[in-house]
Amino acid sequence: MTVGIVGAGQLGRMMALAGYPLGLDFLFLDKDAKTPGGQVAPLLAGELTDRKLLGELASRCDVLTFDWENIPVEALEGLPGKARIAPPLRALAAAQDRLAEKRTFELLGIPTTRYASVNSRADLDAAIERIGLPGVLKTRRLGYDGKGQAVLRKPADVAAAWETLGKQPLLYENLVPFQAEVSVIGVRGRDGKVEFYPLNLNVHRAGILRLTRAPYGNSALTRTAQRAARRVMEHFDYVGVLTIEFFVTRGRLIANEMAPRVHNSGHWTIEGAETSQFENHVRAIAGLPLGSTRARGHSAMINLVGELPDRELLLAERGLHWHDYGKTPRPDRKLGHITLNESSARERDKAVIRVLRRVDRATWIAIR
């Protein structure tokens, strides 16, 4: 069985590395073979929206998936061949438009931020009037790692934010004063069976995820997050891995956004869970039984952003695992990650402090 993956970033690369032992073959579509995925599997070179290449990919594969949620849904619709697409395009469509995403959460009774669709300056003023300040103005589409967002704290911030973002459909929402950011990762098989990983506690800095620790949280919080993810997966008759990110505020979960794919906050599962999110995504879309999502000990994932630290120095740390995505360094680019795995949360947190101090001082200062 051949799995086609639209987008050959690090997520696709880790899917392929997890899927080879299952006896699956992989074929990527992305701009060139130097991409992280193109280094470990064959690749069709071209634009992710190239209908001819997408058609070829669909014809040569048994199932298609994607490692980036911003591929226009139209490009993936009505492809030739027998390949199924998973996760389903309806979920992809909802996840790539912040307005559709919020409406999905509302429809399914999942608490989320107060929000308003903004298509004009008048809309924005009305939204601020109704929802208040502080708030966040976001592009409805193509936002990731904090891009396409502006925080509005006072009336004087409005004009500049409108100037920068105002030429496209927007969403305004209240700024949630959160105590923590968490995410839940679930996976649903073709047979409708669902499994969940334990909650992830996430730390962002400048819009980019820096640190995840898992398992996190009490059982009530975990149950609430899993119930939300289950509703979303059942609503879309979902197949594959789904992630929802939440703010924790006064012990309650407020859904922030969802991703119809494996997620950066789940990278620790490669070493830290019985079956990784990548293997389970591939198992699900290939129609295989899901693997156990049980955590093994206590894990942390530290993103390596912008430049890679000294590999040799860090690999000398016991229980440290290194993941280099094979990318060219560039400011704010996710180049790899480190996983730490310990038998207790206390030991894990000590290792996190030790390693963060070396690889990400700003986050080290923020959390210590």
Place this chain on the structure above:
Amino acid sequence: MTVGIVGAGQLGRMMALAGYPLGLDFLFLDKDAKTPGGQVAPLLAGELTDRKLLGELASRCDVLTFDWENIPVEALEGLPGKARIAPPLRALAAAQDRLAEKRTFELLGIPTTRYASVNSRADLDAAIERIGLPGVLKTRRLGYDGKGQAVLRKPADVAAAWETLGKQPLLYENLVPFQAEVSVIGVRGRDGKVEFYPLNLNVHRAGILRLTRAPYGNSALTRTAQRAARRVMEHFDYVGVLTIEFFVTRGRLIANEMAPRVHNSGHWTIEGAETSQFENHVRAIAGLPLGSTRARGHSAMINLVGELPDRELLLAERGLHWHDYGKTPRPDRKLGHITLNESSARERDKAVIRVLRRVDRATWIAIR
């Protein structure tokens, strides 16, 4: 850094899959891209002894290793370029000749079988006279999975064995009445640091490894095995993973053979140890610090020989991991393996019985 691997079987494939996250590139030499390794990394197609291709491999890589110990040492000597070869060729030479292997064990004070070199029928008669029956007549070179061996139980067996094997250098040794077969896997870094995995308990049938369970044995047995492996590694100024197989007889270890490479009895380390034998081999030869060899829970590895059982059925077993090498089925060919991982030896053994019954009834009957 690019790692060249001579031989693109399943061992090379699992090295590449373990090495990609470390940021390493791989290049194989083997007969074609359909080999297990050729499916996951680029490959030079040709004979393993082709000096021109070996030269190209050496020029394009920073370090060379092999996934098969029967590559003639002469083919690997004096290659152009700057690539180091690891493990060292002296260890390869000793491991691929049963006589040199026995002499190495003797030299290092590692108990082994009584043996004699056999180059003529008169040598064989003298060897039997001195060592006695029952014994095993083996080719000195190119034996694996029980090939090139004959058990001699009574004088009448001698003529037939000589007829079959007598045209090449041979070794005769006493047949050890063993209670168990075990193996130790060690790894030595370029800096001379050494790590060991816990002992493996191995079950062979018809000369082929069928089942490994680990960790096995008491601490005295483990210490003795590790001391032997350490001596061999230090003797050869070894770099990489080394395996020694032993018979356990009346609580003592008798060295049977060594392999200068990752070993089938260590496949459980992918899921069952903090760092797999494949990652540690690659770390060692790339000059990186070794990873922790600590076992996680209790593991078993079941070889899938000759044909693959129903993947979907087996993946429904909790804690079962599937490894398909991408090979064409053929009788007695190792096509893949299954790893089972449980929190206790008792639970692990129950899972072994359940799974063996489905995939290898003959071994199931032998061990239950």
